[in-house]
Amino acid sequence: MTTVHERDWVALEHQYYQGTFKRLPLTLVRGEGVRVWDSEGKEYLDLVAGIAVNVLGYCHPAIIKAVQEQVTQLVHTSNLFYNIPQVELAEQLGKLSGGMRSFFCNSGAEANEAAIKLARKYGRLHRNGAYEVISMHNSFHGRTLATTAATGQPSYQAAWTPLPDGFQQVPLNDLDAVKAATSEKTVAILVEVVQGEGGIWPTTKEFMQGLRQWCDEQNLVLICDEIQAGMGRTGTFFSWEQYGIRPDIVTLAKGLAGGVPIGAMLTGPRTDLFTPGEHGTTFGGNPLACSAGVATLKTILEEKLIENAAQMGAYWHEHLSSLCSKYPIIDSPRGLGLMRAVHVKHELAPALVERAMAHGLLLNNPSKDTIRMIPPLTITRADLDQAAALLERALQDVTASVQ
Numbered sequence: 001m002t003t004v005h006e007r008d009w010v011a012l013e014h015q016y017y018q019g020t021f022k023r024l025p026l027t028l029v030r031g032e033g034v035r036v037w038d039s040e041g042k043e044y045l046d047l048v049a050g051i052a053v054n055v056l057g058y059c060h061p062a063i064i065k066a067v068q069e070q071v072t073q074l075v076h077t078s079n080l081f082y083n084i085p086q087v088e089l090a091e092q093l094g095k096l097s098g099g100m101r102s103f104f105c106n107s108g109a110e111a112n113e114a115a116i117k118l119a120r121k122y123g124r125l126h127r128n129g130a131y132e133v134i135s136m137h138n139s140f141h142g143r144t145l146a147t148t149a150a151t152g153q154p155s156y157q158a159a160w161t162p163l164p165d166g167f168q169q170v171p172l173n174d175l176d177a178v179k180a181a182t183s184e185k186t187v188a189i190l191v192e193v194v195q196g197e198g199g200i201w202p203t204t205k206e207f208m209q210g211l212r213q214w215c216d217e218q219n220l221v222l223i224c225d226e227i228q229a230g231m232g233r234t235g236t237f238f239s240w241e242q243y244g245i246r247p248d249i250v251t252l253a254k255g256l257a258g259g260v261p262i263g264a265m266l267t268g269p270r271t272d273l274f275t276p277g278e279h280g281t282t283f284g285g286n287p288l289a290c291s292a293g294v295a296t297l298k299t300i301l302e303e304k305l306i307e308n309a310a311q312m313g314a315y316w317h318e319h320l321s322s323l324c325s326k327y328p329i330i331d332s333p334r335g336l337g338l339m340r341a342v343h344v345k346h347e348l349a350p351a352l353v354e355r356a357m358a359h360g361l362l363l364n365n366p367s368k369d370t371i372r373m374i375p376p377l378t379i380t381r382a383d384l385d386q387a388a389a390l391l392e393r394a395l396q397d398v399t400a401s402v403q
């Protein structure tokens, strides 16, 4: 049998995999809790968690058990038939969302595509054929053409023009701009309650409540993209719960099945409009992914991980604030729950990620001036104390390099 050491995985990747990703030079082979090991056996404390996916950490026994059991029963059936894990997962999400009904797919982009299609159907039926979606500058909603058009970052859009018609962006937290952009063509407002990929920027309560009121007054659909901020990460199961509003449509993905690919589009009664055949998917909602989803939700509730996310988030913010006052190359600690970021001066975020990795800490920089931290919801105080110590060593290195 070939062992992980015997082959040059990076060279093989370059030979056989398309050049889509800018990767760090690290091949991960095993994980447990908040820690992963690379092909050389080196251990890392991981604050990236598969980009907010591994909400229960690596190899949580509940996910292992659910997947192992399901794989011996039924991996896939198609949506021509009913399957029990799909119904169970939809039931759990229905209870958590105050009665919304689910549609399952395989990714966040697909969940947002479904939401956009549903909003267009609403426009056709209830707003004279309106179809336009207003989203926010600096947002991220996926890589399909429609979700690229909804994503408010020109760098993701420039290469793919012409993008589908019917999307425009306005500044985050600017209700007047939303109102000014609304026309008879507008059908929906799409918003991340806490922007993730854009650098962890929470919306304000006034903005979210203003959006809700504007949607009610103008007969618009409010879509909350909870793909990164949902699943308890911000200290409530859905981040909008902290804002005193209820969206019409919610999208989820990332952590929903603890690492097994899945997406979901949830809707309340006003927009529950799809009829058989109008939208669909081959894999979406398959028993394997849904059984992992059921186990993930059950574990989040049983292990009180939403409360843990709120407490550990506040604790990590204290660490980040004190590191910011000690090391001037970082500032602006921000975020909600276990969705955190700091600003890094002089575009040194990639250098900080590299030094942290050398010290055994995995971080992510969505841009050259931002470090994002989105660890498993299972993380403990002791883990965060260790993470702070490792981050401090990386900060010392990077500070020394610019002096």
Ligand SMILES: Cc1ncc(COP(=O)(O)O)c(C=O)c1O
Pocket: 051, 106, 107, 108, 109, 110, 112, 140, 141, 142, 143, 192, 196, 197, 225, 226, 227, 228, 229, 253, 254
């Ligand atoms: C808020 C948000 N929406 C949508 C997506 C797209 O999800 P996926 O990569 O699963 O298509 C992401 C992914 O980072 C995201 O953070």
